[in-house]
Amino acid sequence: MARIFVVGSGVVGTATGKGFLHAGHKVTFIDVDERRLEVLRSEGLDAHSRLDLRAEPSSFVFLTLPTPNVGHAYDLSAFEAGTASVGESLRESYESHIVVVRSTVPPGTAESLVQPLLEKHSGRTTGEGFTVASNPEFLRAASAVEDFRHPWMTVVASRSARTRERLGELLQPFGGDLRFFENPAEAELVKCAHNIYNATKISFWNEMWLVSQELGLDLDPIAQTVARSAEGSVNPLYGIRGGAPYGGVCLPKDTQGFLGLADSIGLHMPLLKAVVEVNDQLAGAVGERSGTPVTSAV
Incomplete structure (x- = not known):
């Protein structure tokens, strides 16, 4: 049984924590929204407003904090604040912990933002008291809990081979295709490209829908046929x-x-x-x- 903390308990954090609980791990949810904490507690879950690692064994700390956009940029203010609070808690711990970036963030965030913030607020250096990893989520809002429990793809990245190994051991029992990277930025780009590709595909078929409307055609059977005829649809290696x-x-x-x-x-x-x-x-x-x-x- 692993000790797990989920920092940020929105849709992704809640699904992540509940998935680990279902697998038999000990999970604590952390959030600054008291109303959200009350909902979690009403479900019998362990939920707190502050991360406390003082008496905890070596654990996994998952960052599932919001990273909304403001115009053509990510707003990482809440993410930074949550990461800083994790660093402050690391300062009080005698054990080594794995801090896992699960939020969708710009490529390079784990090493250019998370790692320096943790070092600044913990007074420790990476590898001495904590390591940093990336494990982006691939959850759909309507089925987040089930998607976590039955993933089709799991991505793990860390400069530390032992950290990759430990995360792999934690996540492998859920099944799905498990892929490892040494550079966290690679995993972060996987998630960004994943979402952008989905958005592009939706926009492509909406553009074709506009054409079909002008031509008086029903797009549905056309799109369903192309989904099986186009090499770009049936061959995952085509064009990449x-x-x-x-x-x-x-x-x-x-x-x-x-x-x-x-x-x-x-x-x-x-x-x-x-x-x-x-x-x-x-x-x-x-x-x-x-x-x-x-x-x-x-």
Whole structure:
């Protein structure tokens, strides 16, 4: 049985804590919102407003704090405050703890923000009293608890091999594909790219929905067919090799040609236009670096 603290008890924190409890671990929830604490306590859960590690054995401290956006930027103020409070608690502990970044954060946050804050407020250095890891969540709000208990993907990253091993031992029993990285920024980028890819796919099909509306077509059976016919849908490795713009005959022809079709029916397709522009820019950049024009990479 592991000793686990969940700092930040919103949807992600609550699902994380309840998942570990169900697996037989001892869990304490930490949050600054007294109303949220009252709800957790009403469910018989151990919930407090302050993290106290003084009498605790070596533990896992999961940071599941909010990281909302303000315009085109992450607001990390609450995340920073929660991390600082963990550092203050580490100062009072005689054991070594693993601090795990589970919130969605910009790549590089674990090492450029979390680690320095913990060192500043604990008076200790990484590896002496604590280590830092990244374990991004892949939870859906409507099914967060079940998603935690039955993950399809678990990502763990830390510079410390022993920390990766311990987190792997903690998370492996839940099942799913378990992947390890040495650089926490890699795991943080996994989560950001994961969400952005999902958003892009939704916007793509919404753009196609607009086209289908103009043409008097029902998109549902079309989208369901393409979901099985397109290599980009059925082959998870298709198109993921960076630095290789698409080329050949079909993709340039149909992306450009479809923009003309959209213009002819008075429809603006900003996503498709951006796809063409990004590919053209990348082809130019790759060609400049190699000294050879790139026209047909796939």
